[in-house]
Amino acid sequence: MKKSKNIYLKFLIIAVFVTILVIVLDAVVMSLAFKMGTFSESLIYSDPQEAWMRFLIATGIFTSCIYAAKAAYTIQSSRDEAIVTKELLQSVLNTIPVRVFWKSKDLTYLGCNTLFANDAGVSSADDLTGKDDFQLSWSKEAELYRADDLKVITSGAKRLNYEEPQTRPDGSVFWLNTSKIPLCDSNGEVYGVLGTYEDITKRKEKEHEIKELNATLEERVEDRTRELDAINKELESFSYSVSHDLRAPLRAINGFGEALYEDYSDKLGEEGRDYLRRMHAATLRMGRLIDDLLALSRVTRGKIKKSETDISALAWQVIEELKANEEDKSIEFNVTPNLTAECDEHLIEVVLTNLINNAIKFSKGKKDRKIVFGTSKVNNGLAYYVRDNGAGFDPLYKAKLFSPFQRLHATAEFEGVGVGLATVQRIIHRHGGLAWAEGAVDKGATFYFTLPRI
Amino acid sequence: MHDKTVLLVEDNPDDEELAMRAFKKNRLSNNIRVARDGAEAIDYFFGPTKDSNPTPLLILLDLKLPKIDGLEVLKRLREDDKTKHIPIVILTSSDEEEDIAKSYCLGCNSYIRKPVDFQQFVDAVKQVELYWLVINVAPPERVEV
Numbered sequence: 001m002k003k004s005k006n007i008y009l010k011f012l013i014i015a016v017f018v019t020i021l022v023i024v025l026d027a028v029v030m031s032l033a034f035k036m037g038t039f040s041e042s043l044i045y046s047d048p049q050e051a052w053m054r055f056l057i058a059t060g061i062f063t064s065c066i067y068a069a070k071a072a073y074t075i076q077s078s079r080d081e082a083i084v085t086k087e088l089l090q091s092v093l094n095t096i097p098v099r100v101f102w103k104s105k106d107l108t109y110l111g112c113n114t115l116f117a118n119d120a121g122v123s124s125a126d127d128l129t130g131k132d133d134f135q136l137s138w139s140k141e142a143e144l145y146r147a148d149d150l151k152v153i154t155s156g157a158k159r160l161n162y163e164e165p166q167t168r169p170d171g172s173v174f175w176l177n178t179s180k181i182p183l184c185d186s187n188g189e190v191y192g193v194l195g196t197y198e199d200i201t202k203r204k205e206k207e208h209e210i211k212e213l214n215a216t217l218e219e220r221v222e223d224r225t226r227e228l229d230a231i232n233k234e235l236e237s238f239s240y241s242v243s244h245d246l247r248a249p250l251r252a253i254n255g256f257g258e259a260l261y262e263d264y265s266d267k268l269g270e271e272g273r274d275y276l277r278r279m280h281a282a283t284l285r286m287g288r289l290i291d292d293l294l295a296l297s298r299v300t301r302g303k304i305k306k307s308e309t310d311i312s313a314l315a316w317q318v319i320e321e322l323k324a325n326e327e328d329k330s331i332e333f334n335v336t337p338n339l340t341a342e343c344d345e346h347l348i349e350v351v352l353t354n355l356i357n358n359a360i361k362f363s364k365g366k367k368d369r370k371i372v373f374g375t376s377k378v379n380n381g382l383a384y385y386v387r388d389n390g391a392g393f394d395p396l397y398k399a400k401l402f403s404p405f406q407r408l409h410a411t412a413e414f415e416g417v418g419v420g421l422a423t424v425q426r427i428i429h430r431h432g433g434l435a436w437a438e439g440a441v442d443k444g445a446t447f448y449f450t451l452p453r454i
Numbered sequence: 455m456h457d458k459t460v461l462l463v464e465d466n467p468d469d470e471e472l473a474m475r476a477f478k479k480n481r482l483s484n485n486i487r488v489a490r491d492g493a494e495a496i497d498y499f500f501g502p503t504k505d506s507n508p509t510p511l512l513i514l515l516d517l518k519l520p521k522i523d524g525l526e527v528l529k530r531l532r533e534d535d536k537t538k539h540i541p542i543v544i545l546t547s548s549d550e551e552e553d554i555a556k557s558y559c560l561g562c563n564s565y566i567r568k569p570v571d572f573q574q575f576v577d578a579v580k581q582v583e584l585y586w587l588v589i590n591v592a593p594p595e596r597v598e599v
């Protein structure tokens with residue numbers, strides 16, 4: 001703006017000078033050429049017509065000068081505006097975080113922003129002008145770039161958001177998200193291509209990392225699954241062999257002990273017979289232990305088959321079966337009706353059998369025995385429970401209750417091998433639920449379990 | 455007394471002895487033959503001495519046997535016209551569901567798990583003998599339909 005004002009002033013001064021010069025020259029020419037008097041005389045216009053003419057000429061020259069000045073000013077100021085626009089555009093281009101470049105139809109660079117110049121390893125956009133991709137660090141990718149450029153130029157259609165590699169001057173390869181659009185003149189003729197891209201190398205690296213992580217994770221999961229399968233198979237064959245081979249010697253001890261008792265009883269004496277009875281009881285106990293262990297391992301193996309189950313009806317069915325073997329017919333059973341759950345019916349039957357059987361077992365010898373199956377509200381839903389008013393347990397050992405072979409009562413007091421509650425817990429865990437107990441010595445026990453609906 | 459042969463397929467000598475004791479107590483069969491592995495059991499019916507071996511009224515078959523296992527013996531006996539009608543009772547330690555299912559699929563007539571308690575074992579053998587040797591009407595020697 002300043003520059004154009006200066007020019008305007010210059011032209012004004014020149015106009016005044018030229019006008020004065022013309023008037024003076026005119027007077028000189030008049031006095032010399034036409035000898036119309038002295039110089040001073042010719043300045044004083046004796047002839048009013050002539051004086052008028054001269055005045056008109058001078059005014060005309062002055063006006064022309066002013067118009068010339070104005071025209072010069074207009075040209076200069078539009079030039080200034082163009083410069084300003086260009087500078088503004090360039091600073092915008094240099095500020096935005098994307099790379100921008102533009103090429104002519106012959107695929108040589110016309111311009112770019114600073115970021116792009118940096119990527120190309122040149123100090124300014126000017127150093128790039130006129131060069132093509134073969135002359136830059138990404139000569140390897142030049143064919144690729146130029147093919148895309150040509151597609152855009154010939155078709156006149158944009159190509160947006162595609163990924164491509166770029167080799168930088170130091171040899172490192174970056175990943176770009178590129179878009180290219182055709183450059184058109186006022187007639188709609190394509191004269192070049194404008195490209196922008198974003199450096200997505202970091203994102204790519206992260207994606208790659210995630211992919212690799214996922215791949216190794218899958219591999220690890222597969223490895224673990226294979227390991228688990230192998231362990232399960234081993235466990236299965238172990239259980240099978242336990243079931244067969246551990247019981248066979250027990251049968252022999254029991255059977256021949258029995259034979260000894262029958263055939264040689266009179267020779268053994270009372271003490272000998274007592275030892276044999278103890279042996280006999282021990283073999284039976286061990287047999288039960290093996291069976292319970294097998295049941296526990298069976299619960300861990302095999303698939304869970306969930307279905308909508310009438311758990312109240314299941315509880316009654318279990319109670320009827322257990323009642324048949326129970327001498328005390330006075331036990332009061334109470335089951336909350338219409339309780340349902342999404343569960344493996346067979347496994348939950350095992351749970352109920354264990355819990356209700358425990359309730360019967362540990363209330364033996366008490367008066368007014370009462371066993372209740374019901375539900376109570378807990379933090380995140382419903383808990384089923386089996387409650388008795390029997391021997392209870394010391395809450396101090398609560399945590400031990402569910403571990404296999406942990407017993408809180410002497411065998412003589414209440415028989416059992418201590419696998420029942422471990423089996424219960426394993427089944428409930430396999431259903432995604434929790435099992436816990438509350439109780440106090442001689443105040444009964446309540447065993448809770450949850451069966452979440454997933 | 456009519457010859458009431460029972461074939462016991464059992465590899466464990468203790469179990470064999472106990473079974474013999476149980477048979478003796480029950481006095482229901484008078485001819486107990488023993489095959490001590492799967493191959494011997496097959497040979498009893500298809501080996502060189504097959505013609506001199508009486509056809510048993512009942513086979514008591516263990517599952518876990520050396521050489522040829524019990525399920526394979528069961529399969530082969532059921533495949534042959536000569537043996538497919540002989541009542542076979544599985545007498546085993548296993549109560550694995552898979553063993554039970556396979557045994558029935560292959561055509562056993564009954565499945566009994568050997569109890570640890572000898573008294574129970576004697577009782578089980580007695581009931582089996584009583585049923586298959588006395589109550590049950592055996593298939594004729596020549597079965598043709």
